[in-house]
Amino acid sequence: MTVSVATLGFPRIGLRRELKFALESYWAGKTTLAELQTAAAGLRALGWARQKALGADILPSNDFSLYDHVLDTSALIGAVPARYDWSGETINPDLYFAMARGVQGNEKARDAGHAACGHAHDTTAQEMTKWFDTNYHFMVPELTAGQTFKVASTKIFDEFEEAKALGYVTRPVLLGPVSYLMLAKGKAVEPLALLPGLLDTYAEILARLAKAGAEWVQIDEPCLVLDLTAEQRTAFERAYARLATRGPKLMLTTYFGGLGDNLDLVADLPVHGLHLDLVRAPDQLEPALAKLQPHVLLSLGVIDGRNIWRANLPDLYWRLKELAGKRDLILAPSCSLLHTPVDLALETGLAPEIAQWLAFAVQKIEELAALAKALNEGEDASFAAFSASRIAAVARQTSPRIHNPAVASRLASLDESATHRAAPFTSRRTAQQKRLALPAYPTTTIGSFPQTPEVRKARAAHIKGEIDDAAYDQYLRVETRAAVKWQEEIGLDVLVHGEFERNDMVQYFGEQLAGFAFTRAGWVQSYGSRCVRPPILYGDVSRPEPMTVAWWRYAQDQTDKPMKGMLTGPVTILNWSFVRDDQPRETSCRQIALAIRDEVQDLEAAGAAIIQIDEAALREGLPLRRSEWQHYLDWAVECFRITASGVRDDTQIHTHMCYSEFNGIIRAIGAMDADVISIETARSQMELLDAFASYSYPNEIGPGVYDIHSPRIPAKREMTDLLMLAAKHVPADQIWVNPDCGLKTRKWDEVRPALVAMVAAAKSMRARALAKEAYLAK
Numbered sequence: 098m099t100v101s102v103a104t105l106g107f108p109r110i111g112l113r114r115e116l117k118f119a120l121e122s123y124w125a126g127k128t129t130l131a132e133l134q135t136a137a138a139g140l141r142a143l144g145w146a147r148q149k150a151l152g153a154d155i156l157p158s159n160d161f162s163l164y165d166h167v168l169d170t171s172a173l174i175g176a177v178p179a180r181y182d183w184s185g186e187t188i189n190p191d192l193y194f195a196m197a198r199g200v201q202g203n204e205k206a207r208d209a210g211h212a213a214c215g216h217a218h219d220t221t222a223q224e225m226t227k228w229f230d231t232n233y234h235f236m237v238p239e240l241t242a243g244q245t246f247k248v249a250s251t252k253i254f255d256e257f258e259e260a261k262a263l264g265y266v267t268r269p270v271l272l273g274p275v276s277y278l279m280l281a282k283g284k285a286v287e288p289l290a291l292l293p294g295l296l297d298t299y300a301e302i303l304a305r306l307a308k309a310g311a312e313w314v315q316i317d318e319p320c321l322v323l324d325l326t327a328e329q330r331t332a333f334e335r336a337y338a339r340l341a342t343r344g345p346k347l348m349l350t351t352y353f354g355g356l357g358d359n360l361d362l363v364a365d366l367p368v369h370g371l372h373l374d375l376v377r378a379p380d381q382l383e384p385a386l387a388k389l390q391p392h393v394l395l396s397l398g399v400i401d402g403r404n405i406w407r408a409n410l411p412d413l414y415w416r417l418k419e420l421a422g423k424r425d426l427i428l429a430p431s432c433s434l435l436h437t438p439v440d441l442a443l444e445t446g447l448a449p450e451i452a453q454w455l456a457f458a459v460q461k462i463e464e465l466a467a468l469a470k471a472l473n474e475g476e477d478a479s480f481a482a483f484s485a486s487r488i489a490a491v492a493r494q495t496s497p498r499i500h501n502p503a504v505a506s507r508l509a510s511l512d513e514s515a516t517h518r519a520a521p522f523t524s525r526r527t528a529q530q531k532r533l534a535l536p537a538y539p540t541t542t543i544g545s546f547p548q549t550p551e552v553r554k555a556r557a558a559h560i561k562g563e564i565d566d567a568a569y570d571q572y573l574r575v576e577t578r579a580a581v582k583w584q585e586e587i588g589l590d591v592l593v594h595g596e597f598e599r600n601d602m603v604q605y606f607g608e609q610l611a612g613f614a615f616t617r618a619g620w621v622q623s624y625g626s627r628c629v630r631p632p633i634l635y636g637d638v639s640r641p642e643p644m645t646v647a648w649w650r651y652a653q654d655q656t657d658k659p660m661k662g663m664l665t666g667p668v669t670i671l672n673w674s675f676v677r678d679d680q681p682r683e684t685s686c687r688q689i690a691l692a693i694r695d696e697v698q699d700l701e702a703a704g705a706a707i708i709q710i711d712e713a714a715l716r717e718g719l720p721l722r723r724s725e726w727q728h729y730l731d732w733a734v735e736c737f738r739i740t741a742s743g744v745r746d747d748t749q750i751h752t753h754m755c756y757s758e759f760n761g762i763i764r765a766i767g768a769m770d771a772d773v774i775s776i777e778t779a780r781s782q783m784e785l786l787d788a789f790a791s792y793s794y795p796n797e798i799g800p801g802v803y804d805i806h807s808p809r810i811p812a813k814r815e816m817t818d819l820l821m822l823a824a825k826h827v828p829a830d831q832i833w834v835n836p837d838c839g840l841k842t843r844k845w846d847e848v849r850p851a852l853v854a855m856v857a858a859a860k861s862m863r864a865r866a867l868a869k870e871a872y873l874a875k
């Protein structure tokens with residue numbers, strides 16, 4: 098029996114984000130297409146050589162992408178929406194990038210798109226959304242009734258040949274037809290209805306790969322870990338009855354969860370191999386073994402492809418030893434390594450003790466190789482790797498850097514009263530109205546003002562040591578003061594300090610909390626050429642000292658208007674970080690909640706009457722399976738409430754969420770019990786207020802009236818129209834007037850006229866309300 102190693106996919110962005118720079122210089126017209134293609138081919142060659150040298154036996158191809166693998170699939174099967182006016186045989190790079198980024202003229206809008214909101218908007222690019230529960234975004238396929246498919250890109254064949262020429266017979270990666278359709282958006286068609294036509298094209302692709310010499314194809318069907326309808330199940334049966342019986346052998350690859358109730362379905366599919374995610378769902382191995390035919394080649398995802406922790410190799414060895422004696426196995430990461438940074442070796446700035454606990458893509462392949470070697474040749478064959486792994490695991494279990502007894506005991510002694518405000522909303526509201534004396538339709542913004550090139554330059558210069566702390570601080574003060582004065586001038590009611598001092602809404606807090614570490618080069622692709630560097634939450638979280646009070650105080654000192662305290666909530670900090678795997682996520686989240694609660698109380702003590710706690714990522718953290726939603730929502734809401742509940746009745750708590758789908762979670766939103774919530778609604782014409790209306794959302798609400806994702810400056814009239822629409826959904830005295838989201842990605846030239854018009858819109862709503870009152874009094 099042999100054990101071999103596969104990687105399922107390697108980070109495509111490159112060790113030093115070479116792909117990002119190659120793409121951006123091509124888009125900027127500074128380099129040619131040939132230069133971009135040379136750079137891309139170089140990255141692929143390096144990736145294969147690296148994986149091979151690290152000990153991978155089965156190398157992927159077509160895991161590389163110039164933008165996104167779902168977009169590649171659309172190109173492969175010729176699914177081009179009509180607005181691109183495509184009539185050719187193949188899809189050229191211009192068209193490909195147009196589908197990704199919109200055509201010239203709209204590129205600006207696209208680049209300013211706000212990844213944090215889960216999608217960026219452009220009238221001409223395809224829509225983008227999050228890939229399952231990762232922070233990677235894919236381009237949503239757009240299909241229409243009568244859609245036909247044909248092989249329209251040779252990328253998958255070319256890359257197979259390219260690898261072959263370098264001496265590697267790869268296992269091409271192909272997104273499966275059913276997951277592709279399930280991720281698509283249909284216009285006048287239910288995408289799954291297009292399956293028969295799509296299968297013809299897939300059959301052709303597979304046949305061509307077989308002819309080129311591919312023995313296996315990795316066919317990814319991550320949707321098999323979701324709740325499936327009867328129709329979707331049938332689609333899987335049809336698809337694989339057709340595709341698995343001819344052509345190359347199929348390694349049906351599932352990840353991001355367990356098969357659960359889909360196991361029977363999968364066990365009956367006539368595929369030659371099956372990959373299981375044993376990190377998210379370790380318990381699925383037993384039942385799978387009981388159900389699967391003995392000839393099915395099992396690929397076990399035993400190394401975490403979604404996180405950065407080093408594995409405990411001796412433990413894994415003992416878990417797998419018996420099985421490896423009975424059947425051939427492939428060992429793999431739980432999912433593609435796309436979601437991990439490339440190489441820990443670049444992290445020279447991490448404390449060595451912390452670095453010792455980590456493994457990035459390169460290290461994960463080494464782990465798989467060591468494990469396979471031990472299973473093939475005996476434990477001693479990997480003696481050195483196993484000892485180092487064991488030492489790191491023990492160190493991590495006991496390190497005082499991780500375990501802070503004070504945090505644990507504080508959490509343990511947290512009583513129920515810490516999770517709710519002292520008084521119900523109605524009495525808080527009276528107290529807050531008295532303290533704040535705001536007009537009807539109060540105006541505010543979501544927090545950030547434009548992060549101009551100058552702001553970024555100053556920050557970069559400060560990091561490089563070109564300007565000292567005092568100079569940087571002075572620069573930020575000038576920016577902040579100007580922003581406050583300007584808000585006062587245009588007549589906003591509740592002001593913000595502008596967040597000029599913040600690099601990122603999560604990183605800013607992570608850097609000031611104990612328990613977080615930051616990498617130098619731990620980049621992970623977010624979308625296209627964009628990468629993020631998630632903080633690493635490695636230990637018990639506490640807050641050594643106040644994080645935002647000084648800036649809040651400075652800003653408040655400039656004005657008599659209320660200045661909002663501005664914080665990122667615990668669920669968002671958690672969801673946008675690499676988090677601990679040695680305790681439940683909810684425990685980590687509660688720890689962060691306590692730290693933010695302290696900050697809320699310090700802001701209140703400093704005099705803040707209004708404190709906003711952003712939970713931008715609360716919804717996107719929803720588990721993939723419905724049955725797990727409630728548990729997640731329970732602890733997520735509780736964590737928010739822990740942060741928000743330590744204040745007086747007359748302190749007003751705001752929250753902000755930037756996504757557009759509240760159905761199914763509106764109860765949880767209500768349970769957060771924020772005094773005011775601001776949400777994104779401008780583009781949906783207030784439609785999503787329906788959820789708030791039918792639930793009779795009791796607290797105050799700021800439906801965004803200015804779509805900050807677009808450079809367009811909305812007219813006053815548009816915003817009054819939206820406000821009147823909003824007033825049809827929720828009582829007028831509950832409505833706030835604000836943009837959709839923070840303004841950091843916009844330019845001052847756009848923000849200034851837009852907010853002036855927004856204030857004017859609010860004033861005309863007030864005048865209207867007064868006139869109505871007067872009329873009714875007559």
Ligand code: GLN
Nearest residue numbers: 213543544545713755839
């Ligand atoms: N307060 C943050 C800002 O204004 C919120 C950002 C967000 O919701 N993504 O930028």
Ligand code: ZN
Nearest residue numbers: 754755838839
């Ligand atoms: Zn937002």
